[in-house]
Amino acid sequence: MYRLTDAEKRSIKEYEYEWDEPKLKYLKYKIKSSLIQNPLNDNICYYCKSPLDCGTTPGDIEHIVHKSKYEIFTYEPINLTLACDRCNTAKGSEDILITDLPDSYTEEDYPLHSDAFKIIHAHIDLYEEYIQIQDYIFFVGIDQNNKGENTIKCCNLNRLDLALSKIKQVKSENAVSSPVKKMINGAVDSEKTLKEIEKIFEKPSHEEMFEAIINLNKDINTIKIVNQLSKIDDLETNLDPEKITDLKKFITCFREIEAYYNMIDELHKRTNLLSQLMDLPLKDDVILPTMGKLLLNRRGLQQLKEEISTREFSRFQKRSKTVLLTLLEELLDSYDLSNVEALLPRLNIIMLVMQCVTDIYKDKTIIELLPGLNPTLVRTVSQDAERILPYECYNSQISIMFHMKSIYEEIFSNWDKVVFNKSKVLARKINHFINK
Structure with a gap:
């Protein structure tokens, strides 16, 4: 490992730890040369173990703890290793310290214990104790504390273009x-x-x-889209076909669910009436048993209509009675409410799917590359991925590739974003109503 001289340390402080300072370029080259010549590095990327360019710029110097947050460590040799462009970019500025250092930290405060880091440290950890490379190309975390898995995720070691590079x-x-x-x-x-x-x-x-x-x-667009999809938390769990079906039903039944919400919301604004209704058998006919709420099913709504029409309630004005009865009649006459009764108990799941879809459409890379996909391409991709599906336990991107046909058909095609956004707002309102 390179050792900074006292003069170099003074220069680093003089130029305020600036990594791109021209007058410190010589020092960067000295550190890089030291890293390249270290036989332990073997001229490969520390994270993906791919050979680095043997030309004039073999890889990049990688800041293990990112310089944007801890600038004093910018030139500390223990904080520097070699990484390829792809791993360096994937890791970015992610905070890899488990516990933040105090604002008054110094060079002496650099952590020297493995358990201080979320991912593998090039100068502290033994790589093979945390990650195994299965079948030449698949990176698998093997330690109990998930440090290896964290490294794989942080540096996106599951990217399939890396697998291709390994094959070559x-x-x-x-x-x-x-x-x-x-x-x-x-x-x-x-x-x-x-x-x-x-x-x-x-x-x-x-x-x-x-x-x-x-x-x-073979298709770069697909690889890059899958790369982005793999960064979305719980993607495959939330895009389960049954859950997608629930989401589409929610969107299709938007008017029915909205009409139900408007009526229930209006009912619960009449707190005096609501307290009196709680003493009636109505609470036995609910979609969801919720404390202090009457989320009534169709039979409960019919009984509610009868009670409001025939019974006298204290401090219940005629105008309020007319408003509620009108909403009830419109709701009961226009909808059978079977979809409302089926979907409301699954609202939390539907909202997770909505968030997943939102994350997909917020990704600029996906949106820019989406026109490059077509039904024939995604069908071929899914078929090729099926051939290596037994290896999905090593690489989650294989599974995403396998499901690309359904993702393309269900999420990327024929998606009315206006109705989706309205449905998302309605789902939030109902969720807030239930939980407030």
């Missing part, structure tokens, strides 16, 4: 060349190297998997 790397090395070279060059532990070669020849052929992943990488 394996093919170029022919998978067995490395240990053979060790034998030829006289490896220190020849028995261990022989076992490594035997293990490679014992493995089943990966050609079919490799071919499928190569096919999946």
